[in-house]
Amino acid sequence: SNIVGPNDTAAAGYAAGGNGDAPTGLRDGFGVATTASVQYTVNNTWRIFSFPSNDTDRMRRGYLDTNGLPEALVTVQNVPYERYTVVIYFGADGPDRNGSAIINGGLPVHFKTDAVPAGVFNPLVEATAPDAASAVRSSYAVFRGQTSTTCTMRLVENGPNLGFMGFQIIEEAPACAGDLDDDGNVSAPDLATLLSAWGTAAGDVNGDGTTDAQDIAALLSAWGACVP
Secondary structure, rough: OOOOOOOOOHHHHHHHOOOHHHEEEOOOOOOOOOEEEEEEEOOEEOOOOOOOHHHHHHHHHHHEEOOOOEEEEEEEEEEOOOOOOOEEEEEEOOOOEEEEEEEEOOOOOEEEEOOOOOOOOOOOOOEEEOHHOOOEEEEEEEEEEEEOOOOEEEEEEEOOOOEEEEEEEOOOOOOOEEEHHHHHOOOOHHHHHHHHHOOOOOOOOOOOOOHHHHHHHHHHOOOOOOOO
């Protein structure tokens, strides 16, 4: 909605003109221009026929429709954050359509669409299922700890016509020193990772390019929960 304008005619014209193939600059949550740009592939655009009163559901009303393609693909280039969380919002104009969301080639999160006929928006429900068999009706998925400057978002169709409704890219605080497994704590698993990486760069905590006794000292001094 931030790209195509406030009305359906502008939105349909933008998508029909193939504009998704051209990178479009993005602003941050404060309206400030960033280095990031978005482009996408889409076989169709669609909308849910209701008129929500709040910002979140207005965002969910229109979407990129897979419409028989294997997936909807949205790519953001030049993400300005060293570390970030991605939130993808999805749905359809019908319930229980199977799909999965994938970020930067990671593991998929599976879901069933949560819309119901006539476009009633249910409360947002996070998808967390690791496989299709355990998927439940959901409307968004969260992917933390991303670091690539190119963010590739895939909404994979395992049923008819899924809708890619929107996304957020949210800056994260840097991981604390010694949190080698990115679980938010410096603890025994991190020490084990460090020791197994001895003499290489894989367990480097102090930034000198190798793993040695100085890294053990740095890790132990950061022991416990990470503090942003």
